[in-house]
Amino acid sequence: MIGIPRRSFLSGAAAALVAPIPTARASTTLSFGLTPVFLESDIALLGNLQSYLSRTLDRPVSLVKRRTYQEMTALLLSGELDAAWICGFPFVQHPDKLALVAVPLYRHQPLYQSYMIVAAERAVSTWQELRGDIHAFSDPDSNSGYLVTTALLAENHLTPQSFFGTTFFTYGHRNVIRAVAAGLAGSGSVDGYIWDVMSNREPALVSKTRVLRRSELLGFPPVACLRSNHESAGITQLANALVRTSEDDQGRRLLSMLQLDGFAIEPDSLFDDIAAKFALIQRQPA
Amino acid sequence: MIGGLRVLAARLPLALKVPLLVAALTVLVAIVISQVILSRLEKEQSASLHDLASVFMDGLSTAVTPWLLRQDVWETFDSLDRARQQYGGIDLLFVVVTLPDGSVLAASAPERFKTGSALPAPLATFAASGRDLIIDERLHKAWLIRAVDQEQFHVGTILAEIDISKLLAVRRELLITLFIVNGGLTLLLGTAGYVMVRRMIRPLSLIQGKLATASSGRPQPIEDIMIERAGPEYAGLYRRFNDMIRGQAEREALAAELANQEKLAMLGRLASGMAHEVNNPLGGLMNAVDTLDVHGEDTNARRRTIDLLRRGLAGIQQVVRAALVTYRSDDRTRLLTHADLEDLPFLIQHETGVKQIELQWRNELPREVQIDASSIRQIALNLLLNACAATPERGQVSFAATADGESLRLLVTDQGPGLPAVALTAARAGAAGEAAPVGQGLGLWTASRLAARLGGRLSLRSGPAGGAAVEFAAPLPKEREDLREVA
Numbered sequence: 115m116i117g118i119p120r121r122s123f124l125s126g127a128a129a130a131l132v133a134p135i136p137t138a139r140a141s142t143t144l145s146f147g148l149t150p151v152f153l154e155s156d157i158a159l160l161g162n163l164q165s166y167l168s169r170t171l172d173r174p175v176s177l178v179k180r181r182t183y184q185e186m187t188a189l190l191l192s193g194e195l196d197a198a199w200i201c202g203f204p205f206v207q208h209p210d211k212l213a214l215v216a217v218p219l220y221r222h223q224p225l226y227q228s229y230m231i232v233a234a235e236r237a238v239s240t241w242q243e244l245r246g247d248i249h250a251f252s253d254p255d256s257n258s259g260y261l262v263t264t265a266l267l268a269e270n271h272l273t274p275q276s277f278f279g280t281t282f283f284t285y286g287h288r289n290v291i292r293a294v295a296a297g298l299a300g301s302g303s304v305d306g307y308i309w310d311v312m313s314n315r316e317p318a319l320v321s322k323t324r325v326l327r328r329s330e331l332l333g334f335p336p337v338a339c340l341r342s343n344h345e346s347a348g349i350t351q352l353a354n355a356l357v358r359t360s361e362d363d364q365g366r367r368l369l370s371m372l373q374l375d376g377f378a379i380e381p382d383s384l385f386d387d388i389a390a391k392f393a394l395i396q397r398q399p400a
Numbered sequence: 401m402i403g404g405l406r407v408l409a410a411r412l413p414l415a416l417k418v419p420l421l422v423a424a425l426t427v428l429v430a431i432v433i434s435q436v437i438l439s440r441l442e443k444e445q446s447a448s449l450h451d452l453a454s455v456f457m458d459g460l461s462t463a464v465t466p467w468l469l470r471q472d473v474w475e476t477f478d479s480l481d482r483a484r485q486q487y488g489g490i491d492l493l494f495v496v497v498t499l500p501d502g503s504v505l506a507a508s509a510p511e512r513f514k515t516g517s518a519l520p521a522p523l524a525t526f527a528a529s530g531r532d533l534i535i536d537e538r539l540h541k542a543w544l545i546r547a548v549d550q551e552q553f554h555v556g557t558i559l560a561e562i563d564i565s566k567l568l569a570v571r572r573e574l575l576i577t578l579f580i581v582n583g584g585l586t587l588l589l590g591t592a593g594y595v596m597v598r599r600m601i602r603p604l605s606l607i608q609g610k611l612a613t614a615s616s617g618r619p620q621p622i623e624d625i626m627i628e629r630a631g632p633e634y635a636g637l638y639r640r641f642n643d644m645i646r647g648q649a650e651r652e653a654l655a656a657e658l659a660n661q662e663k664l665a666m667l668g669r670l671a672s673g674m675a676h677e678v679n680n681p682l683g684g685l686m687n688a689v690d691t692l693d694v695h696g697e698d699t700n701a702r703r704r705t706i707d708l709l710r711r712g713l714a715g716i717q718q719v720v721r722a723a724l725v726t727y728r729s730d731d732r733t734r735l736l737t738h739a740d741l742e743d744l745p746f747l748i749q750h751e752t753g754v755k756q757i758e759l760q761w762r763n764e765l766p767r768e769v770q771i772d773a774s775s776i777r778q779i780a781l782n783l784l785l786n787a788c789a790a791t792p793e794r795g796q797v798s799f800a801a802t803a804d805g806e807s808l809r810l811l812v813t814d815q816g817p818g819l820p821a822v823a824l825t826a827a828r829a830g831a832a833g834e835a836a837p838v839g840q841g842l843g844l845w846t847a848s849r850l851a852a853r854l855g856g857r858l859s860l861r862s863g864p865a866g867g868a869a870v871e872f873a874a875p876l877p878k879e880r881e882d883l884r885e886v887a
Contacts, residue, residue, distance in 0.1 A: 248473075248514065248515050248516070250474065279516065280473070280515055280516050282472070282473035282474050282515075283474065284474040285474070289474055289478070292478075292481075293474060293477065293510075296477070296481070296510050296511075297509075297510040297511030298473070298474070298477045298506065298510035298515065299510075299515075
C-alpha cells in the first residue's frame with residue numbers, strides 16, 4: 115500500500131503522455147456527475163471545479179448533482195453522464211460496466227477510511243457496545259457510510275437490523291455527523307475523509323462527535339465512466355486534466371479546497387477489498 | 401368592621417378625607433382600566449399566538465409531511481432543524497413528530513425524544529387532545545398540535561412546544577407600567593387634592609384658631625385685611641363670625657350690667673331692710689337713753705336699761721356685720737364655712753319680720769366646704785329673698801343646707817303661689833349664659849348663673865297645692881387647687 119502514491123504518480127504521468135492533445139475545439143458538453151461525497155452546499159468549490167475542467171478540457175462542462183449514489187450510478191450506467199465521482203461500492207457492484215477514470219489522492223494515497231462515530235461525550239470504547247443503538251448510515255450505496263459497517267457486522271454474523279435498534283439513511287456524510295452531533299443517532303457510519311475535512315471546516319459541529327472505530331484503508335471514491343466509453347478521447351482528456359490538477363494554479367486551489375493532493379490513475383484492484391466486503395454481505399443469509 | 405370604618409371616616413379631617421377619596425376613586429378607575437387593558441391584551445396575544453401558530457404549523461407540516469409519509473428519520477429531523485431557524489417569531493423549544501402509534505419519528509431535540517420511543521406524558525395527552533393550541537401560563541409554555549392526515553388517513557402528529565415568556569413579560573411589563581403610572585397619578589391627585597383642600601379650608605382653620613383662643617379668653621374678631629383677602633363666601637363667613645363675636649361681647653356686657661343692677665337692687669332692698677332693722681330698735685334705744693338720763697341713779701333701772709341698750713345694739717351689730725360679710729369688696733376666693741350661712745336669717749329679717757314669716761332653718765354643713773363662700777351666700781340669699789317675697793303673711797319658708805363628700809345642696813321652699821313661667825325662663829337663661837329676661841326673675845337668673853359658674857344647677861319645682869321648692873346642687877371638688885380653677 116505504501117507504494118501506491120508512486121505508482122499512481124507514474125500511472126498518471128503515463129496517461130498524460132498517451133493522451134492525445136486536442137487539436138480542435140470540442141463543442142459538446144462534458145457531463146460530470148457529483149454525489150454527496152462532496153461537501154454539500156460548497157458552491158465555490160463546484161464553481162471552481164467546473165471552471166477548471168472546462169478550461170483544461172476546452173469544452174463546456176456540466177456538473178450534475180444527485181442526492182443518492184443510486185441516482186448517480188443509474189445516470190452513469192444509462193450513459194447520460196460522461197463521468198461521475200462515485201463511491202467505491204457502486205464501482206464494485208458494476209465491475210463489468212464501469213471503469214476508473216482517476217482516483218483522488220488523500221494524504222498522498224488513493225485511500226481513505228470509514229469511521230464509526232459516536233457523540234463526543236459518550237462513554238463507549240468498542241463498536242460492540244453500540245448494540246441497540248439508533249445508527250445513522252450515509253447511503254445504502256456508500257462504502258464508508260454503509261458497506262464497511264454492514265460488512266463488519268456480517269463478519270460477526272450480525273446484520274444492521276439485528277444489531278442496531280433503529281437505522282436510517284441521511285444521504286450525506288455531513289448529515290451523519292449532524293445526526294450524531296444532535297443526538298438523533300447514537301452512532302453513525304461516515305466517510306473518514308469527510309469527517310477529517312469537516313473537523314477543520316466546522317470544528318464546532320464535528321467536535322461534538324468522536325471516532326470510535328477506524329476501518330482499514332480502502333480505495334478512495336473514484337471518478338468513473340462507462341467501461342465502453344473508457345478509451346474515448348473525452349475520457350482520456352478528463353483523466354489527463356484530473357491527473358494534472360496539481361500542475362496548475364487553479365487546479366492547486368481546487369485541490370486545496372478539497373484538501374486532496376491530486377488525482378492518479380489506479381488499477382481496478384485498488385477496490386478489491388471493497389469488492390470483498392460486498393461479496394461478504396451478499397453471501398449473508400437474509 | 402364597616403361601622404369602625406364609618407367612625408374613622410367621620411373622624412378624619414376634611415383635608416385628609418377629600419384627598420383619600422380622590423386617591424380611592426383614582427385607584428378604582430386605574431384598576432378597572434388596567435383590567436380592561438390587560439384583558440384586551442390577553443385576547444390580542446392569544447389571537448396573535450393562534451395565528452402565528454397556525455402559520456408555523458402550516459409551514460412545518462408542508463415540509464414534514466412527505467418525510468413523515470416515508471417515515472424518513474433524517475429528513476424529518478432536518479426539516480424540523482431548519483424550521484427552528486426559519487420562524488423567528490416563535491420561541492420554539494422543540495418540535496416532535498410522532499407516528500400514528502404514538503412513537504417518535506424525529507424531534508428537533510433528539511436527545512430528549514429518541515426515535516422510536518413513546519412520547520412522554522403529558523405531551524402524549526396533548527398530542528391526542530384534538531386541540532391545536534394548549535397554553536399553560538404557569539409554566540410559561542404553549543403547545544401547538546397538528547394532526548397530519550393524507551387521503552383521510554392519519555399519518556402522524558406534529559407537536560411543538562414554545563416559550564411564551566416574552567408574551568407574558570410584555571403583559572407583566574404593561575401591568576408594572578400601569579401600576580407605576582396609576583400609582584403616580586393617584587399620588588399626584590391625592591397630593592393635589594390635599595393641597596387644594598388645605599387651601600380651601602384654610603379660612604375655616606382661621607375661625608377654628610379664633611374659637612380655640614376664645615375658649616381661653618375673650619374671642620377676637622377676624623382682622624379686616626383677612627376679610628378683604630378671602631373669597632366672597634369666606635368673607636361673608638368672617639363677617640358673620642365677627643358679628644357673632646360682637647353680639648357675644650354685647651350680651652356679656654349686658655349680663656354683667658344686669659348682674660350689677662341686681663346687686664344694687666338687692667343692696668337697696670337690704671339697705672332699706674337694714675335701715676328698718678336699725679330704726680326699729682333705735683326708738684327703744686333713744687327711750688332707753690332718756691330713761692338712763694332720768695333714772696340712771698337707780699341701779700336696777702340702769703342695769704335693765706343698759707341690758708336693753710346692749711341687746712338693741714347687738715341686733716344692729718349683727719345686721720351690719722352680715723351686710724359687710726356679703727358685700728365685702730375683696731375678690732379673694734374664700735371657702736364656705738358652716739358660719740357663713742348662719743347670719744343669712746339676719747339679712748332677711750326685714751322680709752320675715754314684716755310678713756311674720758316663720759323661717760325653718762336647718763344648716764347641716766360641716767365646718768368647711770370646698771366651694772366659694774361668696775357665690776353660695778349670694779345664691780342662698782337670692783333664693784331666700786324670693787321665697788319670702790312669694791310667701792303670704794304668717795306663712796312658712798324653709799331652708800336646708802347639706803353637704804356630703806361629693807356635693808353641696810341647698811333647698812329653699814315657700815308657701816307662695818308656685819313658680820311663674822317667667823321664673824323658669826330666667827333660670828334657664830342664667831344657666832345657659834344668656835342675657836336676663838326683661839322684667840321679673842332677676843334673682844333666679846343670678847342664682848342660675850352663679851350655679852352654672854360653680855358647675856352646679858338649680859332644680860325648680862312647684863307643689864300641687866302651690867308653694868315652690870328650689871334646690872341648688874353643685875359638685876364639690878376633691879382638691880383645693882381644682883376649686884381655685886373653678887373659681
